[in-house]
Amino acid sequence: MRLADLTTIGLGGPARAFIRAGTDDELIDAVATADAGGEPVLILGGGSNLVIADAGFDGTVVQVATRGLARDGEPGTVTVAAGEDWDEVVARTLAEGLAGLECLSGIPGRAGATPIQNVGAYGQEVSQVITGVRVYDRLTKETLHLPNESCGFGYRTSMFKRDEAHRLIVLGVTFRLAVGPLSAPVRYPELAEALGVEVGDRVPGTEARSAVIQLRQRKGMVIDPADPDSRSVGSFFVNPVLDAAALAAVETAARARYGPEVRVPRFDAGDGLVKVPAAWLIERAGYGKGYGPSGGPSDGARISAKHTLALVNSGSASTAGLIALAREIRDGVSNTFGVSLTPEPVLIGVAL
Numbered sequence: 001m002r003l004a005d006l007t008t009i010g011l012g013g014p015a016r017a018f019i020r021a022g023t024d025d026e027l028i029d030a031v032a033t034a035d036a037g038g039e040p041v042l043i044l045g046g047g048s049n050l051v052i053a054d055a056g057f058d059g060t061v062v063q064v065a066t067r068g069l070a071r072d073g074e075p076g077t078v079t080v081a082a083g084e085d086w087d088e089v090v091a092r093t094l095a096e097g098l099a100g101l102e103c104l105s106g107i108p109g110r111a112g113a114t115p116i117q118n119v120g121a122y123g124q125e126v127s128q129v130i131t132g133v134r135v136y137d138r139l140t141k142e143t144l145h146l147p148n149e150s151c152g153f154g155y156r157t158s159m160f161k162r163d164e165a166h167r168l169i170v171l172g173v174t175f176r177l178a179v180g181p182l183s184a185p186v187r188y189p190e191l192a193e194a195l196g197v198e199v200g201d202r203v204p205g206t207e208a209r210s211a212v213i214q215l216r217q218r219k220g221m222v223i224d225p226a227d228p229d230s231r232s233v234g235s236f237f238v239n240p241v242l243d244a245a246a247l248a249a250v251e252t253a254a255r256a257r258y259g260p261e262v263r264v265p266r267f268d269a270g271d272g273l274v275k276v277p278a279a280w281l282i283e284r285a286g287y288g289k290g291y292g293p294s295g296g297p298s299d300g301a302r303i304s305a306k307h308t309l310a311l312v313n314s315g316s317a318s319t320a321g322l323i324a325l326a327r328e329i330r331d332g333v334s335n336t337f338g339v340s341l342t343p344e345p346v347l348i349g350v351a352l
């Protein structure tokens with residue numbers, strides 16, 4: 001099985017073995033059997049946040065294909081199997097008059113991966129509405145229910161993502177959504193502007209969904225075979241969170257380069273910290289939309305023509321080439337601003 005065919009960026013060599021698990025029992029059995037034999041395991045959802053080595057994966061890839069969405073318990077509570085397509089989950093909750101996921105429309109992948117990096121966009125994060133995650137623990141071989149506060153959620157991270165041993169397999173996710181046709185208050189200025197409302201206003205959830213999808217399409221952030229800029233893993237770098245000293249250093253470097261008028265954009269990240277858009281740092285370090293040297297080590301990989309933060313496979317790229325481009329950008333930003341960018345996707349068999 002060629003993993004390039006199962007990743008949205010179209011990269012990755014072969015897997016030694018491949019199992020598609022359609023039920024929780026099949027999923028647990030596949031993982032437990034591999035673990036018992038000392039076989040490395042890679043859990044695959046929609047392959048939209050994975051960069052896999054050209055050499056592939058020397059072990060068993062288990063694709064999560066479980067299905068099911070149930071409204072249970074309290075009104076607004078929805079439990080979703082890990083293998084459900086995420087955007088279909090969002091659409092379905094809105095169709096059932098539930099709000100809280102509308103800004104996460106158009107994000108590719110499966111529901112079970114959403115807690116892994118605490119998927120977020122346009123002012124919403126899944127951690128705001130997840131009440132619990134049902135997991136299989138590969139060490140104890142038990143199935144357990146983790147409440148939200150045990151998941152270690154942070155900005156684009158969780159304890160699942162931080163655990164390099166990938167001990168926990170997500171079987172299902174439970175969300176508590178608001179019952180009613182209106183969206184959660186719109187938090188993101190760009191989205192509020194597109195909707196023609198003020199930040200903090202509510203709009204019909206389905207309108208918020210349409211606006212989000214339109215904004216995302218313009219940035220190549222909705223998978224579309226006809227859009228070569230969507231052959232990516234989404235944002236390649238996480239927006240760095242800086243303390244006052246690091247921000248001051250960025251401001252000094254930016255003024256030295258672009259003059260005293262320049263203002264470094266930032267968003268409050270709490271505790272005296274700010275989030276600075278990685279896209280701004282990348283562009284200002286000299287890597288604009290569409291950048292991608294041909295003929296060099298990164299041949300075939302380039303920055304999206306629509307969104308500076310997405311690295312795309314223009315069709316002929318290799319994983320080695322993508323990583324070479326990512327390194328060049330990371331080093332360029334570090335040399336210019338002293339900020340070390342970290343990759344957002346999970347890297348398998350490669351490192352930056």
Ligand SMILES: Cc1cc2nc3c(=O)[nH]c(=O)nc-3n(C[C@H](O)[C@H](O)[C@H](O)COP(=O)(O)OP(=O)(O)OC[C@H]3O[C@@H](n4cnc5c(N)ncnc54)[C@H](O)[C@@H]3O)c2cc1C
Binds near residue numbers: 119233
């Ligand atoms: C065009 C595009 C736009 C994107 N936009 C956004 C965005 O706006 N916001 C955002 O946060 N992300 C975004 N992403 C990234 C990605 O879509 C999300 O991270 C998504 O949740 C990944 O889901 P997946 O099923 O494809 O996971 P995969 O890529 O298959 O896996 C990602 C990681 O999760 C692990 N994993 C997957 N399923 C399970 C499971 N059931 N149990 C345990 N581990 C598991 C895998 O082993 C791997 O380590 C975007 C990606 C693309 C290509």
